[in-house]
Amino acid sequence: MSAGSPRLGRYVLNGAAALSLGFILLPLIFVTWLSFFRQEIPSFPPEGYSLQWFAAAANNKSFIDGFVLSLQVGIVATLIGLVLGVPASLALARHRIPLGPGVSTLLLLPLVMPGIVLGTSTYVFQIEVELATEIPVMGSLGGLIAAHTLVVIPWVVRLVTASLAGFDRTIEEAAQNLGAGPITTFWRVTLPSIRPGIVAAALFGFVTSFGNLEMSLFLVGPGRTTLPIAILQYLEWKIDPTVAAASLIQIVLIGVAMIVTDRYVKLSRVV
Amino acid sequence: MARLSISHLKKSYGDFIAVDDVDIAIADGEFLVLLGPSGCGKTTTLRMIAGFIPPTAGSITIGERDVTALPPWKRHCGLVFQSYALFPHMTVAQNVAFGLEMHKVPQAERGPRVAEALRLVRLTGFDDRYPRQLSGGQQQRVALARALAMQPQVLLLDEPLSNLDAKLRLEVRVEIRELQRKLGLTTIMVTHDQEEALTMADRLVVMEKGQVRQVGTQRELYEKPADRFVAGFIGRSAFLDGEVTAPGRFRTAGGLDMVCAAAAKPGPATLALRPERIAVGGEADGLPNRFTAKVEHASYLGALLDIQVALDEHDRMLLQIPNRPGLTEPQPDESITIGWAEDAGLVYPRGA
Numbered sequence: 016m017s018a019g020s021p022r023l024g025r026y027v028l029n030g031a032a033a034l035s036l037g038f039i040l041l042p043l044i045f046v047t048w049l050s051f052f053r054q055e056i057p058s059f060p061p062e063g064y065s066l067q068w069f070a071a072a073a074n075n076k077s078f079i080d081g082f083v084l085s086l087q088v089g090i091v092a093t094l095i096g097l098v099l100g101v102p103a104s105l106a107l108a109r110h111r112i113p114l115g116p117g118v119s120t121l122l123l124l125p126l127v128m129p130g131i132v133l134g135t136s137t138y139v140f141q142i143e144v145e146l147a148t149e150i151p152v153m154g155s156l157g158g159l160i161a162a163h164t165l166v167v168i169p170w171v172v173r174l175v176t177a178s179l180a181g182f183d184r185t186i187e188e189a190a191q192n193l194g195a196g197p198i199t200t201f202w203r204v205t206l207p208s209i210r211p212g213i214v215a216a217a218l219f220g221f222v223t224s225f226g227n228l229e230m231s232l233f234l235v236g237p238g239r240t241t242l243p244i245a246i247l248q249y250l251e252w253k254i255d256p257t258v259a260a261a262s263l264i265q266i267v268l269i270g271v272a273m274i275v276t277d278r279y280v281k282l283s284r285v286v
Numbered sequence: 287m288a289r290l291s292i293s294h295l296k297k298s299y300g301d302f303i304a305v306d307d308v309d310i311a312i313a314d315g316e317f318l319v320l321l322g323p324s325g326c327g328k329t330t331t332l333r334m335i336a337g338f339i340p341p342t343a344g345s346i347t348i349g350e351r352d353v354t355a356l357p358p359w360k361r362h363c364g365l366v367f368q369s370y371a372l373f374p375h376m377t378v379a380q381n382v383a384f385g386l387e388m389h390k391v392p393q394a395e396r397g398p399r400v401a402e403a404l405r406l407v408r409l410t411g412f413d414d415r416y417p418r419q420l421s422g423g424q425q426q427r428v429a430l431a432r433a434l435a436m437q438p439q440v441l442l443l444d445e446p447l448s449n450l451d452a453k454l455r456l457e458v459r460v461e462i463r464e465l466q467r468k469l470g471l472t473t474i475m476v477t478h479d480q481e482e483a484l485t486m487a488d489r490l491v492v493m494e495k496g497q498v499r500q501v502g503t504q505r506e507l508y509e510k511p512a513d514r515f516v517a518g519f520i521g522r523s524a525f526l527d528g529e530v531t532a533p534g535r536f537r538t539a540g541g542l543d544m545v546c547a548a549a550a551k552p553g554p555a556t557l558a559l560r561p562e563r564i565a566v567g568g569e570a571d572g573l574p575n576r577f578t579a580k581v582e583h584a585s586y587l588g589a590l591l592d593i594q595v596a597l598d599e600h601d602r603m604l605l606q607i608p609n610r611p612g613l614t615e616p617q618p619d620e621s622i623t624i625g626w627a628e629d630a631g632l633v634y635p636r637g638a
C-alpha cells in the first residue's frame with residue numbers, strides 16, 4: 016500500500032489532467048470535424064466530406080466585414096491597453112500608490128466580471144455620457160474600442176506585473192551609472208526585459224477582444240458587426256457547417272499566432 | 287581620474303542612522319578599501335557616492351565638482367555591482383559599449399574602445415556572447431570592463447569578488463589591483479573580507495555602525511588601532527578588562543597588576559595585546575610583565591600554534607607562537623610562563 020499509493024496518486028492526477036484536457040479539446044475536435052461535413056444539417060454519421068463550407072464562410076460578406084472590424088477593434092484596443100496598462104503596472108509594482116492593492120484589483124476586475132454585466136454597465140455608462148456631453152458615444156467605433164480596451168487592460172496588468180516581479184532592478188541602476196537617463200533606461204533596459212510579458216499580454220488581450228461577444232452585443236451600432244456577432248446572427252437563421260468552418264479558421268489563426276509568439280517568448284514562462 | 291572627497295556625509299532612515307558623519311579624502315589614483323562588519327553602512331556610503339541614495343547631510347566632491355545634487359547618470363563614476371548587473375539582453379560587446387553610447391562617443395571610436403576594455407580584462411573574443419553564456423568570473427570581468435570603458439573619474443566596487451570561489455577570488459584580486467595601478471584609477475572598494483582588504487588597499491577605512499573608526503594603512507591599523515573595535519577587527523587581539531590605576535599601571539578585573547604605556551589616563555580600561563607580541567617560556571625572562579598561565583586549549587595551525595590560556599578565572603588570552611621543529615603543543619592544564627613588554631599592550635578607555 017505504501018509503495019502503491021504514490022503511483023496511484025500519479026495515475027489519478029494524470030487521469031484528471033487527461034479528462035480536463037479532453038473536456039477542453041472535445042468541442043474543438045467536433046467543430047473541426049463538422050466543418051468538413053457535406054450535408055447542410057449536421058447529423059451523425061456524416062454523409063460525406065467537402066470543403067464547400069470554407070468557401071461559403073470566405074464568401075460571406077458579413078463574416079468578412081465582421082472579421083475586418085474585429086481585427087481593427089482588437090488591434091487598436093490592444094495598443095491602447097498596452098499604453099495604459101504598462102505604465103499602470105510599473106507604477107503599481109514600483110511605487111507606493113495610495114490604495115495600491117485596491118487599484119490593482121480594480122484593473123483586474125473586467126476579467127472576472129461576467130460579460131453580460133460588463134456589457135450592460137458599459138452600455139448604460141455610454142448612454143449617460145452621451146446624454147451628459149452630447150458626444151455621440153453610443154454605437155460608435157470609439158465606444159466599442161473603449162469597451163474592448165477594458166478587457167485588454169487586465170491581461171496587460173497581470174502579465175506585466177508578473178514580469179516586473181522577477182525583474183532585477185540593479186540593471187536599471189547599472190544603466191544610470193553608465194550615463195543613461197530615466198527615459199533611455201526604460202527603453203533600453205526595462206522594456207526589453209519585460210518584453211515577454213508585454214508580448215504575451217498583447218496576444219491574450221487581442222484574443223480576448225477578438226472573441227468578445229457579450230459586451231459587443233450591447234455596443235455595436237447599425238451596420239457595425241464584429242465577427243462573433245456576425246456568427247451569432249447567422250446561427251439565428253441557419254445551422255449549416257459554415258459557422259464551424261469560420262470558427263476553425265479563427266482557431267487556426269489564433270493557434271498560429273500563439274505558436275509564432277511562443278518562438279520569441281516562451282508563453283509557458285510568463286503566463 | 288580625480289580626487290574624491292566626502293565630507294560630513296550622513297544618511298538616516300527615520301531614527302536609524304545608517305551612515306554617520308563620514309569624512310574621507312581619496313587622492314588621485316588611490317585604492318581605498320571600505321571595511322567593516324555587515325550592516326555598518328559600506329554599501330550605503332558607496333551608493334551615495336554613485337548617486338543612488340540621496341544623503342541626509344554632507345557633500346561629495348569628485349575632482350573639483352560638487353556632485354551631491356547630481357543624478358547618477360551625470361556623475362561619471364563607474365560602479366561595479368556585487369551582482370554584476372549585466373544587461374541580459376545584450377551581448378558582452380553591447381554591454382561594454384553601452385556607457386560609450388550614453389556618453390556620445392562617436393560610433394567609429396566605440397569599437398576600438400570596447401576591444402581595449404575587453405583586452406584589459408582578458409576577455410578578447412567574447413564579444414558576441416550573452417551574459418548567461420559566461421561563468422561568474424567572466425561576468426565579473428565584463429562588469430569591470432563595462433565600467434572601465436567609459437573612463438570613469440572614480441571606480442566604485444561593491445564586494446566585487448564575493449560571488450567568486452576562493453581560487454578565482456585570489457586571481458581576480460591581483461588582476462583588479464594591477465589594472466587599477468596601470469590605469470591610475472581612483473578607486474573605492476567595499477568588502478567585509480579582511481584579507482582581501484589588507485592585500486589590495488593603499489589605505490583602508492574601518493567602519494562600524496555607520497561611523498568611521500579609523501583611516502590608515504595596513505601597518506597603522508594593525509600596530510596602532512585607534513580603538514578597541516579596530517584592535518579586534520583588524521587581526522586578532524587578546525583583551526583584558528580592568529582599569530588604569532596610575533600612569534603606566536594597569537590592574538585587571540582579576541586583580542593582576544601590569545605595567546603599560548604611561549600615556550593612558552586612569553580609569554576603567556581595556557588592555558589589548560597582539561598574540562604574537564606575547565613571549566612564552568624562557569623568552570619571557572626579563573620582561574616587565576611576567577605571569578604564570580594555565581593552558582586551556584592549544585591548536586596546531588602549521589606555521590603557528592594557537593594557545594588559549596587563563597591568567598586567573600577572569601582573565602583569558604590568546605597566544606600565538608611560531609612553530610619550529612621539535613616543538614610540541616602544550617597540554618591543557620599545563621602551566622607556562624608568559625610575558626610581554628610594557629609597550630606591547632594598547633590601552634583603551636572603557637565605557638566610552
Ligand SMILES: Nc1ncnc2c1ncn2[C@@H]1O[C@H](COP(=O)(O)OP(=O)(O)OP(=O)(O)O)[C@@H](O)[C@H]1O
Binds near residue numbers: 304323328331478
Ligand atoms: N532603505 C533602508 N531603510 C532602512 N534601513 C536601511 C535601508 N537601507 C539600509 N538600511 C540599513 O542601513 C545599514 C547599513 O546598510 P548597508 O547596506 O550600507 O550595510 P553594509 O555595510 O553594506 O553591509 P553588508 O556588508 O552586509 O553589505 C543596515 O543596518 C541596514 O539595515
Ligand SMILES: [Mg+2]
Binds near residue numbers: 328329330
Ligand atoms: Mg553591502
